Amino acid sequence: MARKVLVLGEIRDGALRNVSFEALAAAKTIAEGGEIVGVLIGDSVSALNKELIYYGADRVVQVENEKLNQYTSDGFSQALLAVIEQENPEGLVLGHTSIGKDVSPRVAGKLSSGLISDVTAIEAAGGNIVFTRPIYSGKAFEKKIVTDGLIFATIRPNNIAPLKKDEGRSGEVTSLSVEIKDLRTIIKEVVRKATDGVDLSEAKVVVSGGRGVKSVEGFQPLKELAQVLGGAVGASRGACDADYCDYSLQIGQTGKVVTPDLYIACGISGAIQHLAGMSNSKVIVAINKDPEANIFKVADYGIVGDLFEVVPLLTEEFKKLKVHS
Amino acid sequence: MNIYVLLKRTFDTEEKITLSGGKINEDGVECIINPYDEFAIEEAIQVRDAHGGEVTVVSVGSEDSEKQLRTALAMGADKAALINIEDDVENGDQFTTAKILTEYLKDKGADLILAGNVAIDGGSGQVGPRVAGLLGIPYVTTITNLEIDGSNVTITRDVEGDSEVIETTLPLLVTAQQGLNEPRYPSLPGIMKAKKKPLEELELDDLDLEEEDVEAKTKTIEVYLPPKKEAGKVLSGDLGDQVKELVHLLHTEAKVI
Numbered sequence: 001m002a003r004k005v006l007v008l009g010e011i012r013d014g015a016l017r018n019v020s021f022e023a024l025a026a027a028k029t030i031a032e033g034g035e036i037v038g039v040l041i042g043d044s045v046s047a048l049n050k051e052l053i054y055y056g057a058d059r060v061v062q063v064e065n066e067k068l069n070q071y072t073s074d075g076f077s078q079a080l081l082a083v084i085e086q087e088n089p090e091g092l093v094l095g096h097t098s099i100g101k102d103v104s105p106r107v108a109g110k111l112s113s114g115l116i117s118d119v120t121a122i123e124a125a126g127g128n129i130v131f132t133r134p135i136y137s138g139k140a141f142e143k144k145i146v147t148d149g150l151i152f153a154t155i156r157p158n159n160i161a162p163l164k165k166d167e168g169r170s171g172e173v174t175s176l177s178v179e180i181k182d183l184r185t186i187i188k189e190v191v192r193k194a195t196d197g198v199d200l201s202e203a204k205v206v207v208s209g210g211r212g213v214k215s216v217e218g219f220q221p222l223k224e225l226a227q228v229l230g231g232a233v234g235a236s237r238g239a240c241d242a243d244y245c246d247y248s249l250q251i252g253q254t255g256k257v258v259t260p261d262l263y264i265a266c267g268i269s270g271a272i273q274h275l276a277g278m279s280n281s282k283v284i285v286a287i288n289k290d291p292e293a294n295i296f297k298v299a300d301y302g303i304v305g306d307l308f309e310v311v312p313l314l315t316e317e318f319k320k321l322k323v324h325s
Numbered sequence: 326m327n328i329y330v331l332l333k334r335t336f337d338t339e340e341k342i343t344l345s346g347g348k349i350n351e352d353g354v355e356c357i358i359n360p361y362d363e364f365a366i367e368e369a370i371q372v373r374d375a376h377g378g379e380v381t382v383v384s385v386g387s388e389d390s391e392k393q394l395r396t397a398l399a400m401g402a403d404k405a406a407l408i409n410i411e412d413d414v415e416n417g418d419q420f421t422t423a424k425i426l427t428e429y430l431k432d433k434g435a436d437l438i439l440a441g442n443v444a445i446d447g448g449s450g451q452v453g454p455r456v457a458g459l460l461g462i463p464y465v466t467t468i469t470n471l472e473i474d475g476s477n478v479t480i481t482r483d484v485e486g487d488s489e490v491i492e493t494t495l496p497l498l499v500t501a502q503q504g505l506n507e508p509r510y511p512s513l514p515g516i517m518k519a520k521k522k523p524l525e526e527l528e529l530d531d532l533d534l535e536e537e538d539v540e541a542k543t544k545t546i547e548v549y550l551p552p553k554k555e556a557g558k559v560l561s562g563d564l565g566d567q568v569k570e571l572v573h574l575l576h577t578e579a580k581v582i
Contacts, residue, residue: 073454073464073466097485098485105423105450106454106457106464108455109423109455109456114419114542115451116543117451135349135446135447136342139341139550140344140349140548140549141549141551143547144544144546145546147543147544149542186493187491189489191487191488191490192487199486255503262579262581272338282579283581297556298554301558301579302557303567313564314572317572318582
């Protein structure tokens with residue numbers, strides 16, 4: 001059954017996020033041959049519409065309004081609902097990001113539709129679109145289908161492969177004018193804390209520290225390693241509780257769940273709550289002084305040793321590899 | 326101030342997940358208040374203590390959720406409501422829960438509604454924003470600080486590691502992120518008092534809802550456990566050589582670098 005599917009192209013620092021390309025690939029599975037319509041919302045977005053088409057959108061609808069220069073729940077839900085009203089789609093896909101998590105439930109509520117959040121895989125099977133998603137922070141998985149109405153999902157970054165970029169593709173771009181009213185929440189200030197703009201949930205490499213890091217300064221070698229690998233820094237609850245770092249870095253059953261290509265756990269014992277947040281990473285490296293540490297049970301590669309010796313050596317070795325390749 | 330907290334009973338984070346008959350096995354499992362909802366309860370109590378008013382905790386679930394509601398009362402909430410859907414709803418989803426909570430809340434005149442930003446079992450994080458949308462009030466998700474001055478509210482929220490400072494007004498729904506506060510443990514006198522605090526029990530009928538009004542829009546067709554991860558290679562030898570070997574393995578065997 002061919003379906004028309006909308007995909008919100010999410011913009012961060014003037015560029016489309018990778019997860020939006022992944023969302024286009026998810027939309028292709030849902031569409032089963034139907035049309036994929038990219039949606040761009042912001043104050044000035046037209047520079048990005050081609051990119052959405054290259055990655056799989058058949059056409060793009062843009063909503064531009066100066067009141068949409070920053071994400072707000074009110075502004076973006078009004079804009080997205082207006083596009084939905086115009087297009088009347090059978091499917092809708094967003095990234096499971098701060099924006100996707102915030103706006104999707106509101107839109108689903110307004111449309112009285114279901115919403116399958118935090119999807120890690122998607123397939124067409126037996127006449128249904130089947131979504132796979134982690135539950136209990138990845139201790140188990142469930143497969144879900146939509147039984148009534150719009151097929152609406154948010155997808156977790158880094159899990160669904162984007163389509164190959166094809167600069168030969170072209171498509172129609174239209175603008176929809178939406179009156180944005182009653183913005184009831186106003187952003188006064190944005191404080192940047194994330195390291196070098198590499199977002200933890202989208203990072204391909206995560207270097208994570210636990211109690212073994214011992215201090216705020218102890219995170220410095222981890223940051224250097226993350227930087228060489230173009231990755232992000234994370235932490236265990238132990239490190240956050242000890243005030244070595246901000247709670248926004250916490251990975252685990254409370255905190256963020258990450259699935260990078262490479263997860264390097266430094267001085268982390270591997271409590272079950274932490275494992276829930278990272279054990280579905282593709283490759284796990286553990287560095288810990290204690291050979292009995294639980295983390296070695298889930299690690300693909302382990303080094304028993306002091307992280308303050310191992311991590312700087314590792315950084316140097318990766319630097320060399322970078323120079324050679 | 327009229328404050329409501331949305332609470333969900335979840336498995337303890339220590340619990341291993343097992344299956345029985347294709348479903349999550351709940352036998353003998355220790356349950357707790359969803360940890361993010363604990364932040365919401367703590368914040369509600371602090372707001373009440375600073376500004377006056379009353380805190381009501383509400384949960385959609387089964388009889389078993391009474392224990393977690395009593396714990397919230399022992400922490401310091403004033404009243405509780407349990408919307409027991411055990412007999413009416415077999416397979417609900419977030420649409421179901423949000424619809425029920427909205428029916429319960431719609432004539433309560435809540436000034437502030439707090440919830441966890443996500444439950445650690447289902448992990449969808451939908452119910453809070455859905456309820457706010459249905460009630461027609463603004464909402465702010467993943468908050469790490471809340472300041473109320475009259476009806477003006479200043480909030481700090483976590484946005485993927487960065488933070489945003491937001492200004493808004495009551496009535497309002499917020500969802501709690503880690504770092505908002507340190508939830509208190511129930512004190513012994515608190516536990517004694519909690520036994521006498523009012524806990525109202527409701528069913529769909531009491532909210533003028535029929536089963537078909539809350540019928541789920543999605544369905545779980547399979548639950549499975551991830552393949553057990555086998556312990557990998559622990560390297561040995563001189564530390565410098567181990568590091569070299571690791572980088573080599575990541576590059577050529579695992580091919581992630």
